[in-house]
Amino acid sequence: MSNFWERVDEELEYKGMNRKSLATEVGFNLGNIGKGIQLGSSPSADTAVKIAKVLNVSVEYLVTGQDSSLQKENLDLHRYREYSSFINQLDSLPENQRELIKSIVAKMNGWKN
Secondary structure, X not given: OOOHHHHHHHXXXXXXXXXXXXXXXXXXXXXXXXXXXXXXXXXXXXHHHHHXXXXXXXXXXXXXXXXXXXXXXXXHHHHHHHHHHHHHHHHOOOHHHHHHXXXXXXXXXXXXX
């Protein structure tokens, strides 16, 4: 189960940023991130809002992992982020192997538990 800082790290990775650049843009001490992670705590509300703005996500998403305001396109984007490394690996395979994997997934999808 992800927490606030794990979701921040996921968004940083997706955006090609690091914690230091986030701290600089938000205007807080880089050490506060480490403390928050160590204590398992979230930042103050105003800092969370600033972080969300820099990362272009909602505070609700960073705090809960869900966002009631997300539309379908954003849900698809989050799904892509989750599976992007798998997609990249799949893309690197020859076409016949990709087709085989697609057929395996389709067959498995048809199985009933």
